[in-house]
Amino acid sequence: MTSVELVGREFSVIGSRVPKYDALEKVLGEARYLLDLEMPGMLHAKILRSSHPHARLLSIDASKAARMPGVVDVITARDVRLNNLGYLKDNPPLKWGKVRSVRDEIAAVAAVDPETASEALHAIDVKYEPLPPVTDPVAALEPGAPLVHEELGTNRVNLDFGLSYGDVEAAFQRADVVVEGTYRTQYVAHTPGDTMGALAWVDAQGILNVYTNTQAPFLYQRWLAESLGIPAHRVRVIQPHIGGAFGRNLDVYPHDVITAALAMRTRRPVKLLFTRSEELQNAPTKQPLIARVRQGATRDGRLVAREVDAILDAGAYVGWGVFDARVMQYTVTGLYSVPAVRFRTTVVYTNNPSTAAMRSAGNSQITFAVESNMDELAERLGMDPVEFRLLNANRPNTVTPQGARITTCAMPEAIREAARRIGWRGRHSAGPHRGIGFACYFHVGGGARIYRSDGCGAIVKVDDFGGVIVSVGGTEIGEGLDTSIQLIVAEALGVPRDRVRVQINGDASMRLWDVGTHASRGTFVCGNAALRAALDARRQILEGASKILGAPPEDLEVVDGFVRSRTDPSKGMEYDKVVRRMHFFSGAQGRIVVASSFYEPPSEEPDERWHGNVSATYGFGCQAALVEVDPETGRVKVLRIVSAHDAGRVINPNGFEGQVQGGVAMGIGLALLEELHLSEGRVVNGSFEDYRLPRVTDIPEIDVVSVGEPDPEGPYGAKGVAEGPVIPVGPAIANAVADALGVRIRDLPITPEKIWRALALNVQ
Amino acid sequence: MKLRFTLNGSAVELDAEPWESLFDVLRNRLGIKSVKTALCEGSCSACGACTVLLDGRPIYSVMTPAYRADGRSITTLEGLSRGGELHPLQSAFIEAGAVQCGFCTPGMILAAKAYLDGGGGPDEGGIREAIRGNLCRCTGYVKIIEAIRRAAEALGGGKP
């Protein structure tokens, strides 16, 4: 079944402007986040971290701390047996023998209040033998560089995301113009309002309960249990309201395991919550990238070859950020039509922060590199950058060299619409000190099979009173999945929207499995699961009504909560009455209406050559940026952004626009503002005072455009859109700055000082 | 120190220590959980999550000594909707789609309330200025500005 059968129907709620499902409790101040949660007898945990980026741990003496009044427990690696975390299982939750970054966890304290816990940390005596740190990924690969994990004999991580399709050498030979450049992206912090933490306790049944702001509750359950060495069925994960996450909370981190271990040892609730400076210093960061891009085109503007060499600094332990490379693969091979492609990756251990996926998971980084280079190539070809992009744009019903099967694709429409709305009249025509830049993106829009299952389960229950409760495995972190689910279920069942209550977050053990809220997959994957469950519930109601009303089920429909015959207007009944009759009357059918569905998108796990159709559909878009640059100071003011997206059918306009506007704001942060500055692996601007988040003063006029057509696989034709808007902002602004002043900044963020220096060089 | 003040229209009397902030007292003693914090101990970055109104003026409660509330009137988000009736700003935030994760929402609404109570109108410049002291990571601010504009129009503010 596809939902395309529903296309063309008049919708009752799909596509209408409705309030976000949980907006009311949020404007009343009643939403409760991890920050707000407390339990009687609760202890507070703090973690002692390394004083050095790289050192041998000679000794840890926590005896004084353990004796302090108010301290209930102190743990080091000696006291608890914990299994390593991470894809490569290279990250012990508590370190011993050596420390590899300043964020390394050495000991943890549970005490009656946070102040006592902090004081106890000072009483722990740790003796180190400092080792020379290595904080430059290129230097880390040189012979004789200090080794982060000595037992490996190298700093090169044993992960290779390289791939090659087509005869790349021959294709470059055929190219009339080849342009090469090296592009860099910076360390960025996710910094939601909510900081990281957990609240854990063991209940009378011996179940470990954890309140967590994870985005992936079912993976969290598994990985937490594995690290603690307990069966996962003894772990119950509960998600409160989550104050943003943006990819930060896709993993289980040492602090999660430590909090749980302290709760298991003390048999009391234990809460750990990062302060903001702990967050900026210790939370995983966005994956920084160094990418050398080489692209070749024929004189008439056809892209013929693309080669990207990427260096990814993993930091001390391999986190999900490194797997950004798998998203980068699809952009390297699939953004624009290019027949011969090669991607090489080098993943390196250093004593720097380890990384996590962050909204777009690598795509904003690689698209900055590729789209900046596209503009440079267009300029060398003497072609209009819009024409050049249109010529090479992705098209519907094509397959990329890596095997991504593109079905619906409105990239050409997005480019044309962006150019039209920004008022493009060719290069260097935006006015004095002004410039316009473009960039496109290619991203997953129908889930992303980076795990063996990319599915989501949903349960729809229609109670005796006509209440519809839909529970989904997906996670609400602010993105509005709750609202999409409500709209889809109300539409599919044919009941008023306010009859549908959405059970999202809360106790994961009462929900069906979901891989997690990431990869713009919520509305598509969870929405498809909810749609199928709702259609099943509708079928049950129609079958029940068929017996009650004496009409065949296929003759019946539900409109605004009323079950009626299409052919005989005299036959009809309120749906809740039908449900009651099915349960209690009419020959005592004794049936209640409940349906479940598990939707596994029709995508493929990539093979050993990284070939495969990783998503059930793909999202596309084009952004145009109009900027004004102060030539004296180099300061960039973004005046206008046109953000055009193929998100399939927009089923929740407020949600769509909110995702685009918020994504553009985040993209402006990446482009112009945000950067964690490191010194020997330590963050030196570890406060909100020094870390520049986009504020209202940074926000230009944002023109949000939907250019998509309903997608045959999407629920009511929808495709994912949460990450897309972030992706092309950086390169669009870089291209606009180049258009304004003729200087090309190849490393993010584009600070005024970089522009000022580039201008000074130009003058010379 | 003994303090007496009005919290959302009701009289409150309590003892506060000199080092306690208004935030500490509101959240930990009075259970006002709508007042949030980005936990920027020792460095305020004007995130605005802790905004409350002190005699109608927006302030950051984490940087305000609790004793300063003595004899004055404090408004938090809990004080906006009366008898089940939402304040026009609350309705507008819902209708305009200005809420995503919701962490910044209480502070945003209070900053906006001070603006509208002070005669602020629907002009975008004034609204942007009103929320310069508040940070939002989710929405890109656009729909927050729109919500405040709608509330301003609903209240008929800013007209001579």
Next chain:
Amino acid sequence: MPFRPSKVILPATREEASESLEALGGGAVIIAGGTMLFRLRDSGLLDHVEALVDLSRLGLSYVRGDAVVAIGSYTPLSDVYRWIASDPRRGRALGALADAIMSMPGWQIRNMATVGGSASIGMPQSDIATSLLALGARARISGPSGERVVDLRDYMAAPLSPSLGSGEFLSELVIEQPIGASAHEKFVVSDIDHPIASASAHLALADDGSVASARIALGGGLRRSVVLESPRALVGRVPDEGVLEEIQGLARDSVDPLDDFVASAEYRRHLAGVMARRAVARAYARAGGSAR
């Protein structure tokens, strides 16, 4: 021991205030708006503090005057701004102070921070202090033996430790010649940034439109604030492009900039010149001058 003062003293008279400060000596700290104090609460710098001395009941929240403007040290910046903005003449003469106040991100901080507190921080990063320096503000200091008035520059002796004797406190800022026009310019990348470079300029014009007197204060990421008193490049001249170039050069050569991850010293020096030139140009325009 963390910051745990045992009491708050709220004197009702200046005499009481001085007596309390004298009696407590180093164990007392004066609290103004509280923004800096609560920011430093967990820094360890205030762990010795036994008492907060709060002077908010001394009636030090006011702005008044015409020929001489007096601003009580406890006046919130938002009140100062409203007073200036309510009268176009004030808006011209005290424009630098109004600009500086509005350059701070948000009403919350303007409602909390006071003029006296801002002046007492004594750092070039303070936009308020930079604008007051350009306006030639003087500090009225109350103490056990009455009052004395000193140049704000002398009061702002060192970061976080203004030049006060035992029992003394800042009661008022005085701007003696609120004439002509002034403007404040600052360079930031994010609204939340401490100014990377800033400049305030205050000009009085002669009848022929030339500059009769001028004062330029430079702040931002500098080791110390700089005040340029009636620079020769400016006085007696109309600030046309050539003059402004000279001012830019002069400012550039006068500063001792910081060098850190936010900006290099070289770039800050360049910006100091640009900000100075822009502040002078804007103050001149505000004064009604026209450099054809």
